[in-house]
Amino acid sequence: MRSSGLNEIFQMAKNDKRIVFVGSDLGFKVLDEFKNTLPEQFFMEGISEQYIIGMAAGMALNGKIVYVNTIASFLTRRCLDQISINLCLEKTNVRLFANGGGLIYGPMGPTHTIIEDIALMMALPNMAVIVPADKNQMLQLLKQSVDYQGPMYIRVARDNYPDLTSKHDIVFGEPCLLKNGETFAIISNGYMSHTAMKIAENLKADGLNVKVIDLHSLRPLNTQSLQKHLKGIDRVVTMEEHIKTGGLYSLVSDLILSCDLPIKIKNFSIPHQYSETYGEQDDLLKIMSLDPESMTNESRDFFLRAGKGLR
Amino acid sequence: MKDISFFKEKSKQIRKDIVHTAFAAQKGHIPSAFSMIEILVMLYYQLAKITPEMAQDRDRIILSKGHGCLGQYAILADLNFFPKEELLRFCSKEGILGGHPSRKVPGIEVSTGSLGHGPSLGIGMALTNKNSNVFVIVGDGECNEGSVWEAALAANKHQLDNFWIIVDYNKYQSYDHTQVICPLDDLKEKWQSFGFQCEEVDTINSPYSFMESFARLQKTKGPKCIVSHSIKGLGAKALEGNLSHHHLRSMSEDFRNQLLMEIDSHA
Numbered sequence: 001m002r003s004s005g006l007n008e009i010f011q012m013a014k015n016d017k018r019i020v021f022v023g024s025d026l027g028f029k030v031l032d033e034f035k036n037t038l039p040e041q042f043f044m045e046g047i048s049e050q051y052i053i054g055m056a057a058g059m060a061l062n063g064k065i066v067y068v069n070t071i072a073s074f075l076t077r078r079c080l081d082q083i084s085i086n087l088c089l090e091k092t093n094v095r096l097f098a099n100g101g102g103l104i105y106g107p108m109g110p111t112h113t114i115i116e117d118i119a120l121m122m123a124l125p126n127m128a129v130i131v132p133a134d135k136n137q138m139l140q141l142l143k144q145s146v147d148y149q150g151p152m153y154i155r156v157a158r159d160n161y162p163d164l165t166s167k168h169d170i171v172f173g174e175p176c177l178l179k180n181g182e183t184f185a186i187i188s189n190g191y192m193s194h195t196a197m198k199i200a201e202n203l204k205a206d207g208l209n210v211k212v213i214d215l216h217s218l219r220p221l222n223t224q225s226l227q228k229h230l231k232g233i234d235r236v237v238t239m240e241e242h243i244k245t246g247g248l249y250s251l252v253s254d255l256i257l258s259c260d261l262p263i264k265i266k267n268f269s270i271p272h273q274y275s276e277t278y279g280e281q282d283d284l285l286k287i288m289s290l291d292p293e294s295m296t297n298e299s300r301d302f303f304l305r306a307g308k309g310l311r
Numbered sequence: 312m313k314d315i316s317f318f319k320e321k322s323k324q325i326r327k328d329i330v331h332t333a334f335a336a337q338k339g340h341i342p343s344a345f346s347m348i349e350i351l352v353m354l355y356y357q358l359a360k361i362t363p364e365m366a367q368d369r370d371r372i373i374l375s376k377g378h379g380c381l382g383q384y385a386i387l388a389d390l391n392f393f394p395k396e397e398l399l400r401f402c403s404k405e406g407i408l409g410g411h412p413s414r415k416v417p418g419i420e421v422s423t424g425s426l427g428h429g430p431s432l433g434i435g436m437a438l439t440n441k442n443s444n445v446f447v448i449v450g451d452g453e454c455n456e457g458s459v460w461e462a463a464l465a466a467n468k469h470q471l472d473n474f475w476i477i478v479d480y481n482k483y484q485s486y487d488h489t490q491v492i493c494p495l496d497d498l499k500e501k502w503q504s505f506g507f508q509c510e511e512v513d514t515i516n517s518p519y520s521f522m523e524s525f526a527r528l529q530k531t532k533g534p535k536c537i538v539s540h541s542i543k544g545l546g547a548k549a550l551e552g553n554l555s556h557h558h559l560r561s562m563s564e565d566f567r568n569q570l571l572m573e574i575d576s577h578a
Contacts, residue, residue, distance in 0.1 A: 020439075043438075046468070051431040051461035058435020061421060062367070082458070085425050086432060090414060 003030050004135050004159045005097060008142045009067045010034040013041045016146065018063060022056050024049060024070035026099075050079040056094045057086035065093045065146060071105070072098035072155060073114040080120060087151035088124040094151050096121075101131075101155035102191065102241035103270070103281045115270045119246025121153040122218060128152040129218040130172075131248075133193035134161045137216055140170035148172070155190060164194055165214070173220040175229055181211030184303045185233045187252050189215045191281070192239040192268075195292050202296040208303055215248060223255055235264045237299050241285070244269035266302045268295055313357055315519050321356060321389075322348045322518075326546050326574045328385035328398060333559060334567045336401040339410070342544035342556050344382035346481035347448060349518035350539055354446055354477075355386045358525055363392050363417065370443045371420050371436050375429020376450035376479060377411040383419070384408050392418035427456025430476060434462055437474040446475045452484030455493045460505070466534035467506025475528075476507065476536040483543040483554055498538050507536040514541040547573040 006027065013019040014037070021034060022043045035042045045052050049070065056066040068075070075098045076083070087094050098117065105112035121129045128148060132138035138157045145152055168176050178193065179200055188196035193214045200210040213229050215221065230236070236256075240248040249267040256263050268290055277287055285291055289298075325348050333339035351372075355361065359370040374383050381401075388395040393407070393416065400406025407416055411424025421432050433447040449459060466474050484492045495501070502509040508531040510524040521537065528535040543557070544550025547570045 046461070046464060048458075048461035048465065050427070050458040051434075051465055054428050054431025054458065054462070055435040055438070055465065057421070058432040058437075059439045060435075061432070062436055062439040064439055081425055082428060082431070085422060086428060089422055 005138055005142060005156055006031060006034070006069065008139050009069075009097070010038070012143070012146060013038055016065070017041070018065045019146070020059055020064045020066045022052055022059075022066055022068045024052055024068075024074070026070055049074050050082050053079045053082035053094070054086050057082075057090060057092045060092035060094050061090070065095070067095045067097050069097040070099065071112060072101040072117050073105075073112055076114065076117045076120050076153070083121075083127075083151070084124050088126045091126050091150045093149065095145055096151070096153045097156060098154065099156050103275075103284045104158065106275070106279050106281055106284045109278055110274045113275065115241070115243050116246070117153070117155065118218065118240075118242050118248075119250075122246050122251075126150050128220060130154045130216060131189040131218065132157040132216050133190055133214055134164045135159050136163060136166040137170050137176070137214075141172055141216060144172040157190065161191060161194060164197065170216070173217045174222050175226045176214040176216060177211070177229060178214050179210070179212040181209040182232060184208060184235050184237075185211040185213060185230065186237045186239060186299070187213045187215055187248065188239040189218070189248055191241050192290075195290075195295065196239050198292040199296045199299055202292065203300060203303070206300055206304070208300070210299075210303070215251075218248065218251055221251070226255065227259060227261070230261060230263060233263055235266070235303055237266050237268065237302060239268045239290075239295065240270075241290075242270060243272045245272070266298075268298070318349065318352050318356070318519060321352045322546070323574055323577070325352060325382060325385045325389065327571055328389070329381045330567055330570045330574070332381055332385065332398040332401045334562050335399040336403065337561050338402055338559055339381050340378040340557060341381060341559060342483075342550045342553070343376065343379040343450070343481070345547060345550060346514075346541040346543050346545045347379060347479040347539065348382050348546060349514055350448070350477060350479065350521060351382050351386055353519070353521055353525075355390060358522070359444065359446060363390065367440065368442055371433065371445045373420050373423065373429045373433050373445065373447045374412055375423055375433075375447050376426065376453050377423035379448070379450070379479070380408075380410070380412045383412060384416075387416070387418040390418070392416075426450070426453040427458035430459050430462030430466070434465055434469065434471065434474060437466075437471045438469060441473060444473045444475060446477060448477045448479060450484075451478060451480045451482065451489045451495055451498070452492070454478065454495055454498070455484075463502070463505040463507065463534075470533045472532055472534075474534045476502070476534070478502075478536065478538045479541055480538050481541045481543040481545070483552070483557070485557060487554070502536040502538070507534045508532075509536040509538065511538045511540060514539045515545060546577045548577075549573060
């Protein structure tokens with residue numbers, strides 16, 4: 001599910017001795033070629049995330065660019081202190097390449113899913129936060145990550161997500177306009193950008209031409225570009241596979257308030273509670289009414305209320 | 312090789328600099344610094360290759376027990392990493408020296424203070440520069456942190472010849488005796504069982520035996536550890552083993568003078 005990203009890191013490492021990969025007892029067989037070809041740049045460490053963050057920081061302080069890969073929940077929740085002090089305070093060039101952010105590990109339950117990873121990372125100064133929507137976007141952003149100064153969190157996109165972005169320019173820190181439109185917009189990232197496009201398609205039948213903006217980069221973010229995209233927009237819906245606080249909705253609503261933009265906003269987010277249900281990502285999203293059909297209906301209501309003058 | 316009298320005199324001078332520093336700021340963890348002064352002096356003035364001019368090939372000294380930074384600051388100032396006057400601005404808004412080491416300070420490799428981070432950082436450095444030694448000084452209380460032992464497992468895995476742990480085993484933590492809060496015995500055996508070549512030294516009665524242990528361990532393969540048996544506040548009678556001075560909140564002129572006198576009369 002994440003092999004394309006790991007392979008991209010491998011390809012980059014071949015051409016750049018500074019690039020080092022650190023894993024945590026994961027990726028059986030997937031990484032053999034990397035390990036055998038570049039043994040000096042490949043480290044498969046134990047199940048010890050706190051150590052791995054410190055080790056990666058130590059390597060970065062010696063001039064390396066370190067890509068750390070393991071499961072998002074352990075990578076963020078488990079060692080937040082190390083991330084804050086060793087990566088963010090020190091501005092070390094460590095990239096956290098995190099598998100399974102959101103509900104991807106839904107069948108495994110709440111120890112393995114994480115719906116607050118972006119909030120945790122956004123709370124830390126100096127941390128770049130990236131949520132790619134598909135393989136193409138992830139690979140483009142990985143390429144651009146090499147020269148970034150400072151730590152970065154990348155919530156890995158599944159390889160089997162359909163292609164969404166290959167016809168678009170993907171620029172680190174810039175919003176990606178997936179679909180033009182007027183008056184109404186959906187802002188989304190990650191897996192939710194796929195849903196956002198479906199909803200925009202569904203709403204065409206209602207005569208609504210909804211703009212879709214993908215925010216793969218939450219930090220850094222060119223907010224002036226985002227404001228340009230929001231010009232003429234009256235109502236915005238945000239969609240994220242994350243809790244309401246500290247992620248996409250927080251960022252957009254803060255922008256609207258602080259820049260005094262004349263925009264009404266509605267959010268679709270994951271409820272702030274531990275899931276008691278197991279199931280695949282799509283199953284869980286449907287249970288939470290975060291599936292295309294439910295969100296199409298709610299978005300339609302929200303958008304059309306504007307037309308009826310019910311603001 | 313400098314002779315013992317050099318280290319003795321230097322240790323006294325550093326302790327006095329610490330007292331002046333803490334007096335100026337009216338704060339600082341003096342006893343936590345005092346328990347490892349001899350070790351730091353031997354490392355900085357003899358055993359580690361480290362000067363303000365050295366670049367990548369310098370040895371790394373990481374004070375993982377960051378609250379002991381007063382000793383490191385006094386030594387770095389003495390070695391001209393920064394002007395000595397900086398010591399008198401300790402913990403003030405005008406200065407660069409805080410209550411825990413920051414990488415902004417010349418000579419400080421990495422910010423520490425949150426305990427248990429140094430060993431992992433040191434392994435990352437030791438792995439990516441085999442030409443320099445990495446010395447990580449951890450406290451005994453700090454050995455309560457799980458991340459210390461995560462790193463210990465990894466140091467053994469990587470068979471890091473250039474990685475050193477030095478435990479300042481001063482027998483006290485913040486609240487009470489180490490033995491009461493979280494016993495570490497037998498600490499040497501623990502490090503050995505984690506794959507370290509380990510020796511113990513009696514820093515109270517024969518501090519310079521550290522050099523002999525160092526020389527022996529230097530010839531061995533894999534990661535190394537020296538457990539330095541010490542006492543909190545070592546080198547000034549009024550501080551030794553007296554936990555009430557761990558969190559200094561004020562220092563009178565009389566107490567400062569007493570400490571300076573006791574440092575002078577320390578063997």
